[in-house]
Amino acid sequence: MTSNNLVYLIALPLFSSGFLMMLGRRADKWGHIFATLISASAFGIGAFEFLQMLARPSESRAVTQKLFSWISVGTFQVDASLLLDQLSISFVLLITGVGTLIHIYSIAYMSHDLDRRRFFAFLNFFIAAMLLLVLGDSYLNLYVGWEGVGLASYLLIGFWNQKPEYATAAKKAFIANRVGDVGLSLAIMIAFATFGTVSFAGVEEKVSGASTAALTGIGLMLLLAATGKSAQFPLQSWLGDAMAGPTPVSALIHAATMVTAGVYLITRSNFIFDNAPTAQLCVVIIGAITLMFGALIGTAKDDIKKALAASTMSQIGYMILATGLGPVGYAFAIMHLLTHGFFKAGMFLGAGSVMHGMDDEVNMRKYGGLGKLMPITAITFGLGYLAIIGVPPFAGFYSKDKIIETAFNSEGIKGLFIGGAALLGALVTAFYMTRVIILTFTGAKRWDEKAHPHESPFLMWGPMAILAIGSVASGFLLSSGNRFVSWLAPVVNSHEVEHAERFQPVVVTTMALVAVLIGVAIAIAKYRSDVPRVAPTNVNIFTKIARRDLLQDDFNEAVLMRPGQALTNFLVATDERAIDGAVRTVGAVVIGSSKGIRKTQNGFVRSYALLILFGAFALLATIWVVTL
Amino acid sequence: MNYLTSLGALPLLGALLIFTLPKSKSNSAKWLALATSIAVAFLGVLIALRFEIDRPGFQFVENYSWIPSFGINYSLGIDGIALVLILMSVILVPIVIVAGWHESEGGRWGSKTFYILILILETMMIGVFAATDVFLFYVFFEAMLVPVYFLIGGYGVGERAAAAVKFLLYSLFGGLLMLAAIIGIYVISGHQGGHTFDIEKLSQLTIDSTTQNFLFLGFFIAFAIKAPLWPLHTWLPDAAKSATPGTSVLLLGVLDKVGTFGMIRYCIKLFPESSKTFTPIIIVLALISILYGAFLAIGQKDIKGLIAFTSISHFGFITMGIFAMTTQGHSGATLYMVNHGFSTAALFLVAGWISKRRGSSTIADFGGLQRVTPVLAWTFFIAGLSSLALPGLSSFVSEFLVLVGTYTRYPVAAVIGTLGIVLAALYILIPVQKALHGPITPGNENLTDITRRERIAIAPVIAVIIFLGFYPKPLLDVINPASVATLTAAGFSDPAPTVGGK
Amino acid sequence: MNSANYLYLSAMLFTIGAVGVVIRRNAIVVFMCIELMLNAANLAFVTFARINGTLDGQIIAFFTMVVAACEVVVGLAIIVTIFRSRRSTSVDDASLLKR
């Protein structure tokens, strides 16, 4: 099946972005509306394609559109062509849907910013790049979108780059992403060397003939890519800093969509991972580590956005973990991704709403009792909260519970470990999210007299409300009757493999709920009483470490940055002294010998004559010797 | 019609016309130079349009006896590789003239001389790519040093005389080594059926491997200096820092390409066996260049020095692609030459403009330019993104082709080379942050944004960068047959994929 | 008498002249040493002519004498001029041009 509409999904926002940038200040008055409409129309196209797809039988739902031959050198043939299947349409709807909501939210949120037009241009650019990422039909096309979203993320994190630390955060995000991108490009190279093609279909077709080593290589490199983009261990440190961007950006890019691209990548490459068990195991391990990592960091953050960012990291850890569980896991991963898109975006917008009312204060220790003053924000945030900690029947319950269950049921001792980690993660999640709720919305007010907390305007709470509805309902909608699993089945080849189930679903669910309850209880117990406005410093070493993002930045600085800087300085000195110096030495030697020989030219005619005499002897001697 | 001769003669004619102008008319000299270069660009495009993609071998061939007693011919001809490089050159020249409209005014001599030199240089650039006689190539190769030398020394800034001398000496040294090698191969041709300098005939010679190795080195060192490859690069940063932006564009964008072009056209074509022998060493040098250039770029305090070192890194990629000996590597490297020409042009021109406005090219003197001069800042940013090979911009296609082409034959080298991707992000984003972001540094508050003239100059460059990123096919279609021909003649074929290979 | 002895004498004279140029300071003496060398060559020519029984060598000797006379003219002119300027005939005094 082909379709001619797919390109517009990307072209419209891309054009709009370029258009708004080129027009400059002339478009200040209407740029935001224009961009929002474009985003909405992209959603329209997506919805249209979705309906069309529903109408077709499940095995022929995928549509493609070939645009032109992009790169063609020898056997390296890459077309610019798009693929819309069950997996990508899920993303398209998420991206354009949540994206449009966030466009709307931003109209109000950014209304006082002089550069609002530029912000919307960037948002549109992001939508275009993200759509290209999920629509590309080959790894290389995906790569374009992959780096495109990285650029968009960079631009948006650094939107207020007049503040040096924000600019630094943007740069850090880009660099960390680039490290991941190395993985993606290497994966593509291995794929080309192995299969002679880099399109998804081409690789999938030939995958059975490839050596395990090659597949493991590709898998690990793809995992590296995913860790960069999805802020997984060990490349997760940029995500916290990325909160420097305006909050809608955090909601859209750093919660709902871009950071989940790694999950998409692994799911898209299911045919590789399913044949490379080692790589798959690594995926699981990375997921498990990150979900704990994020959760632990989340417990220590006082900055509301950073707490949410840590939570994002942790939740994506769940998804990555799920993708590592083989055919059964992909659907749950994507499902959690979608529900997470709703509730986390909703909570971020809520956080933005709080900040909006609190003069951009982000420290939760200076909040308190905001529930009464910002009822809508509190309710939407609360619904998201219930979803994330996995309280039935909210969305997160369905998706996360499935992941924990699948984890426990994976083979051998591995299952116990990762299941345990997932369960523990759920407990910690419940703890830190409850902490956020308590610190922000309940208890006594701790804010300055100057602040005048107030509810946000409709343009802001409207999208929050819609996302809250999603947080409530999406889980049930997607999982009832295994709807989403069978929807995705043609893409991920999960043909109902029967597992020897170690734990019955009921058992796992019960364990999870108990864990959540414990987490909530601890949080309530700890933060029930007064919360100091300034974070106490006499805390135990673990808290200190958690506050420092589990020392990841320190590690990076000590292991990468400082040696890198030292190397740079060393090389700069080397270039001047050693390499250029070597050249200068050659020059100096020539000049030195020049001066030396000049001394023989002493001006005395007799010494010249002596030279001739000497020459005569030398000449005679040499000719004589040669003759002999 | 002698297209190539006309193309080469046109700028010379323009130079002659400018020479006859009275001294006072420096403005008409500018316009005349611009008109000439635009005419040349049009003729270049015309030639490109008449180029037949599927015809093998050289096209637009011209062949006249020049110095028969040495078997030297004036023979020109272009294949796809030469075509795209000539096209790039003739397009860059008018851009450089427009961009540096006032560049000629701060020099030691008047504008007239400046434009005469530029146009003479253009002739040489066309000649060096179009020559199919090794001797003729050498003549252009060496003679083009002279106008550049005077352009750097006469119109540059800072330690311009020293930089010009360094440039000239390095180049002459390499050129003379090449001369020895040229003489060597010429003498060998004399033993095998008559003295000749014809590239095709020379490539048929059988040369024993020791001699071949030495001759190869003679050519290669000259090209490695030009390209420049680590550790023969130290002239470049000095030259780039001292030259005017326009000169730097021509220097890095076009002249240095002669080195990498020469590696394809002469090193591999004439000495396939030695190319194979030296490949490991050259790949290592290329890798060092990639990483070393990147680190040095990160460590630069001067924006022009930074661009120069990024170029060293890029030339590492190009060289690696060439010596990977795969079609992807070769086509990628050739495309890289073109793309690098344009992205470096953009970087240098914008860097030149902001340096001129600020009166300094030290990165630390800038800051917050995005708030003061947004359009300039964005242009610089886009050029930087192209330099770091962001997908969707032109350099990405070429860089990726180089890496893929290298990986299929030398996986380890490609893996190390990809580290350059990360470093590229660093060396572009660090100066971007320092110069464009952050609070407005004192002294920058009143800088003016881009002018209309500058817009006209930079717009085509940016357009090319974006267009070629999305649609490199027109160039690749032209380059591919030439790459395949070079590799086939040298006896290389692409490694087949391990699964389902042909 | 063995004619080779004339050759030895010639060589000796030549060597004396050649060394004399190097060790003597007075321009005139230096010049005379050169004349000695020329005459050593003449002796060699004549000796060879004698050994061989041809006249070529002896004729050359006359040429040499003429040439030597010309050299004297030119040489003395130069030496006298420089003596007038410098009031010295030491060749070591004329060492402005160096390095």
Add this chain to the structure above:
Amino acid sequence: MSDTPVLQYSFLAPILIVLGGAVIGVLLEAFAAAKRRAVLQLTLTLGTLFIAFLSLLRIRNLTSAKAAMGSVMIDGPTILMQGTILLIAFFAVMIIGDVDNFTAQASAVPGSDEEKSALQAGRQQTEIFPLTLFAVAGMLLFPAANDLVTLFVALEVLSLPLYLMAGLSRHRRLFSQEAALKYFLLGAYASAFFLFGAAFLYGFSYSVTLSGIHAAVIGGTANNIFLLIGLTFISLGLLFKVGAVPFHAWTPDVYQGAPTPITGFMAAATKVAAFGAMLRIYYVTFAEANWNWRPILTVIAIATMLVGSIVAITQRDIKRMLAYSSIAHAGFLFTGVIALNKAGLAATLFYLLAYGFATIGAFGVITLVRDSSGEITDLNRWAGLGRRSPKIAALFSFFLFAFAGIPLTSGFIGKFAIFTAAYESGNIGVVVVGVLSSAIAAFFYIRVIVMMYFADDNGDSLTVVIPSPLTSIAIWVSGGVTLVLGVYPTPVLNAINTLATFIR
């Protein structure tokens, strides 16, 4: 008795015409009025050279003829070299004609009243013209000489006038006189060696003709030690004349001290004559004994190239620098000589022509750069010349590029030809050294260009005099020849290739 000697005047015409012109010149000194002497002498000299050149053209198709009972060989190379010498001399005389360069009265003590009054009277030492002609005659004979006597006489005839001419500078006369003294003493010294060598060659072969010696060399029966001594000392004489290391020490001092036009003439023309003779001797006479002399000449060639290039780098005086440069060029020329093949011969001949014209032009330009006290040869004071007189500076740069061997100049073609010949003969080491020393040499040529164009004007009283018409013709023609030989050398190369065969 044998036949009456037949001189074959037509073959000797160029030499005889020049000699005749010289004699008339001497008579003019005696009889012409002092005021008109300069003009008359100049006209006479140029005319003589012109007519000599015409008469040379008449015999240009001779490829093998002996004149003066076999003492003079008229073959292709002779004609080429005589032609080159006449052309170079013609333009050199144009520059010499600008008599401001010469002392008013050579006999006057520097700084004396006598000198002042001579200056005020506007007296001129017009003897310079007949001297030049005598030297030219010697030069014409030198490469044509076919026996030892002629060779020696020609050597002296070309040298003696030059000794005198070196001492006739108008400014800095002490330098000039010292140059003359040094040149004379060392030249005579070397001549003595030459003559001694000639004597032993005679003793070796019992023949004075080159062909006779050649026969003895092939025969190999004769006394070898005589050949050794003869070969060595003859070579020494020739090596001295071209300024090869270690017999080069006179070159910088004499080049610096001599009047600049004479330096140019000397550097260009003497080199042609000396290399001409050398080519004939090595190619014709000693070719078969090359395993004797080639190794040491190879070493000398290498040493000459390197020493010339390296020492020139640190020179501060432009004439001295060019002197070292001429030493380096002698080294390059040597590589052609020791190639010992036809390509080497042709290449050397071409190089001599190319180098000769560039040299005339370069020294011609130097005569124009002055302040009130005469020429400025201190390199530092050339700063800013490019701004003050761009055309002259450009021309000088062009000559320097030719010396450096940049393409599109005659120097490049010459270098290419000569290195090709050397490579062809299998002497690759020499080619590599040649290439390296070219790279070193480039440095000091470029330094001059840097001085002229890129150094800041130090504001002293450096001026470029408006060249007299003759001088400007000479320098611009030299420039033109340098360009044409660089861009389209085909006709010249063809002529050389047709003619360049030695006849025994």
